[in-house]
Each structure stands twice: as C-alpha cells, then as structure tokens.
Amino acid sequence: MPPADPVPAFHAHDHAQCSDSMLARAEALAAERGVRLTPVRRRVLELLLEQHRALGAYEVLDRLAAEGFGRQPPVAYRALDFLVEQGLAHRVARLNAFAACMHPGEPHAPVFLICRSCNAVAEAGGDSLRRALEVEAATQGFAVERSSIEALGQCSACRGAAA
Amino acid sequence: MPPADPVPAFHAHDHAQCSDSMLARAEALAAERGVRLTPVRRRVLELLLEQHRALGAYEVLDRLAAEGFGRQPPVAYRALDFLVEQGLAHRVARLNAFAACMHPGEPHAPVFLICRSCNAVAEAGGDSLRRALEVEAATQGFAVERSSIEALGQCSACRGAAA
C-alpha cells in the first residue's frame, strides 16, 4: 500500500498557509459554480478553518453574534448547511458539530479521526475504506448512498504526552 | 473473500426466534458479568429488538411511560446507556437513535446499513472494514479506540420495489 498523505491536523505545519489555501480553493469553487460565498458564509468557513477541530453550531453562532452578524440559530445553520452542500465542510455526527473539508472539490466520502485528548479532527483520505464499505454492503444487497466513518481515539502527539 | 454472514434485517427470517435468542444472550452476559438486567433495562432491550430499526430515546420513553415506568428522559437514557455500555445496543449517531446489537459479547466495531426507504437498520459484521480503518488511522499515528461506520442507502427489497 502506498503511504497515505499525512494529515495536517495531527502534525506541526504552517497552518496559516493551510487555512488560506483552503479559503482560496473555496472562493475558486464558489466562483466556478456560480454560488455566492457571502460574508457570513465565508466567515463561518474561516472559523471552521481556525483550528483543526469541529465546532458546534452554537459555538459558531456565538462567534458570529459577537462580530455583529445575526444571533439566531438559523443564521449559523444556514451558513453551515451551505458549506456542507457545497462540500466545503462536513458534519461530524458523533460530535453534533462541523468541520471544514480538507479536500474540497474532490468528491470523497469523509473519514474522521477524532482525538479525545486534544479534540483535533483529522479528515483522512479513506478511498480504500470507502470501497471496503461498499463491498461489505453489496454482499447484503445494500446500495450505499452516503456514509460516515468516524473514529474516536488518540493522536500520536497526545499518546506521546500520556507516556 | 468468504461471503459475509447474511444480515437478518434485510431478509425474511424467524424474527421471534431472532429476538428471543438476543434476549437470552443478553441475560446470560449480564449474569456472567454480575450486572443487573432490571425490568426497565430488559424492557428497553425488548423494544429495540421488536423490529430491525433504531428507536429514538423519546420513542422508547413514550413506550415505557405507557407501560407504567417513569416518564422523564433520564429513565430512557439511563437504560439505553446501560445497554450501550454492556455492548447490548449501539447508538446510531446519524439518526440520534439506538439499535439493539446483533453481536453481543463479541467485541466488534459496529457497521450500520440504514435503509432510507424502510428505515431498517442492519448491523453488518465489519471486521475487514474495521481493520482497514485501523490501518488507515495508523498511517497517521492515530490509535482508534471506538469507531462508528454508518451508511445510508437502500436495501435490496426497497430497491426492487422502486424498479
């Protein structure tokens, strides 16, 4: 098996650049698709990109309200829904929370690794995993349409710290 | 690959026997572990076993209340938490709901196939899938502790009906 791309979430990296490049890709995709990355939507994406972790809708909402945007739940949910629809963010069901997508534009089924110590959320490229799921499902005659694969555990840094 | 065990949820089977045998296994496991399968807990497990689908906590609660048990949320949540801790049920994050485990006692990572037409929930044996996830995670230095794999789609029966 070829080594998978290292996922930035669990490793030191130039996060400003990481975040900026995601934003740029989002702008490009929005333009290309003729959808509007409005101030609220853009700001929500920025918030999700601040750290490699998932934010609850109300956490997002508080930040928005503090910055002069609306302070009612639909404001946050609409922006989040937009980002999810456009594949710029994912919902992490296990956490009732949302995380920026690290592979926008590339169709993919997300695989999340969630560190229970530092709360970092990494989106692994799970192509082989996804195929394994489809095969497994096919043996039952089941046709997969959407899937969520989420693992809770500990990242290498936190495991090192614990030892 | 050896064919996976067929999952009962999507196929005609003697469900009374299916359900009874799960209950019996639950009783045996509880005895073995010295934990108590009290009336509420047992009843909740029975409810989950009635059909191969997931029940919301409040759906469970309504049934309990109608039968003379407590009518406040903790009554349902505590019983459900107990069952989950003992590996007799799983939480289906995507549905905010709970399903009886079809492999109690055997340590396993649950893989759920959720039919969006008939709402049936099948727990597939996902050993290969689980290993694939662990391998994927390991390349990132991540140690998986708990995982949930959930697929939304259509079962063979519903797909046949649609055509």
Next chain:
DNA sequence: CTTGACACGTTACGTTATTACATACATCTC
C-alpha cells in the same frame, strides 16, 4: 423601474440530552 430570486434577519417552536436531587430497593454486616 419592476420583478423575482436569494440571502439574511427575527420569532417561535420542536427535538434531543443532561444536571441535580429525592426515593426505593437490593445486599452486606452485624
């Protein structure tokens, strides 16, 4: 300039889950 689509804002409500505390009950010790 009008029209229509869309985004944003609000109010109000529905659903899911937890905290905190009181009561009942089984089990162990004496």
Next chain:
DNA sequence: GAGATGTATGTAATAACGTAACGTGTCAAG
C-alpha cells in the same frame, strides 16, 4: 432482623441542538 451501603429508579428543571415560518434588504435580469 436492624442498620449501613451502594445501586437503581423516579422527578423537576434546564441545557444543547435543530427547524418552521415569516418579513426585509439586495441585486441582477428583463
């Protein structure tokens, strides 16, 4: 059996998450 202890059950109250319905502002097409 009486008393102490831990566990299970019950309640009220509230927190956290999510949606429906409706009005207003903005902007581009006609």
